[in-house]
Amino acid sequence: MAKRAKPAAKRGAGRSKLPKVGAGELLTLLDFVRYAVSLDLITRRVTTRKPAAYLVNKIYMRGLPFYVDERTIVPRSFIGELLDSHFGRQENDEYDEEDGSLVGDPASIRSVLDLCTGSGCLAILASRNFPNAAIDAVDISKDAIEVATRNVGDYGLQDRLKLYRGDLFKPLGGKRYDLIISNPPYVDAEGMADLPRECRTEPRLAFDGGADGLDIVRRILDEAEAHLTPQGGLLCEIGRCRPQLEAAYPQLPLLWLDTADSEGEVFWIAAADL
Numbered sequence: 001m002a003k004r005a006k007p008a009a010k011r012g013a014g015r016s017k018l019p020k021v022g023a024g025e026l027l028t029l030l031d032f033v034r035y036a037v038s039l040d041l042i043t044r045r046v047t048t049r050k051p052a053a054y055l056v057n058k059i060y061m062r063g064l065p066f067y068v069d070e071r072t073i074v075p076r077s078f079i080g081e082l083l084d085s086h087f088g089r090q091e092n093d094e095y096d097e098e099d100g101s102l103v104g105d106p107a108s109i110r111s112v113l114d115l116c117t118g119s120g121c122l123a124i125l126a127s128r129n130f131p132n133a134a135i136d137a138v139d140i141s142k143d144a145i146e147v148a149t150r151n152v153g154d155y156g157l158q159d160r161l162k163l164y165r166g167d168l169f170k171p172l173g174g175k176r177y178d179l180i181i182s183n184p185p186y187v188d189a190e191g192m193a194d195l196p197r198e199c200r201t202e203p204r205l206a207f208d209g210g211a212d213g214l215d216i217v218r219r220i221l222d223e224a225e226a227h228l229t230p231q232g233g234l235l236c237e238i239g240r241c242r243p244q245l246e247a248a249y250p251q252l253p254l255l256w257l258d259t260a261d262s263e264g265e266v267f268w269i270a271a272a273d274l
């Protein structure tokens, strides 16, 4: 049963003397530096300003590697950490009521939806937290779905994790889920005008949340109840939009969950409170 929120040396010296290192022989930090220099990665990072993850086609989340390229945003969501810290962990761990999971025993979660899945990273992480769940993941971008398809294949999850291309809940019909997670676009117009150069090499669609950043979040909140089981709940990241969101939905008892690097950027709400 989902828990409900209560209201409320000289530069460059010696560089040419460093022996070159192959990708399969990286052991020490110095090996990684030599590898990057010998492959011109550092030069490309500085001149193109592309995120390093695009240059090496890889990023790690919660210790797991995911393939990424320019077709999808570089994963940075706080939701991966929250799945571990607030939803009970996973596979071989015994569930203990004292863990205080927001959804009770994670093994009892039968269905999870990841809206705005991008590379599929959060859906794949969720498959580890909820070992008995069938997982659906949606993205409107054909490019993102292609990247997600590759990642789902890399993790051998084709039978348990289904990808849909479409607009939020639309491709899902009337389906309901025990848990909905989402890291949607939530950058407001001012933020979009000021987007750092690195982010401008990423798909605009992944950031653009409309004038106040909440265009997609509002739709998720308005439609989530119709897609949650009675004991379910919604976990949604909204960046710095908390003031706007609380002003727009003063009646909702949103529970704000913090992580090591964020405060008040992700909310939880039980289906019963929607």
Ligand SMILES: C[S@@+](CC[C@H](N)C(=O)[O-])C[C@H]1O[C@@H](n2cnc3c(N)ncnc32)[C@H](O)[C@@H]1O
Pocket: 072, 073, 074, 075, 076, 077, 115, 116, 117, 118, 119, 120, 121, 122, 138, 139, 140, 141, 144, 166, 167, 168, 183, 184, 185, 186, 205, 206, 207, 216
């Ligand atoms: C901030 S990214 C998050 C990607 C991934 N979940 C992550 O955390 O790395 C937002 C994603 O939402 C997708 N998106 C934007 N509008 C959408 C819509 N109306 N329906 C479904 N997906 C949408 C974008 O294509 C992008 O992949």
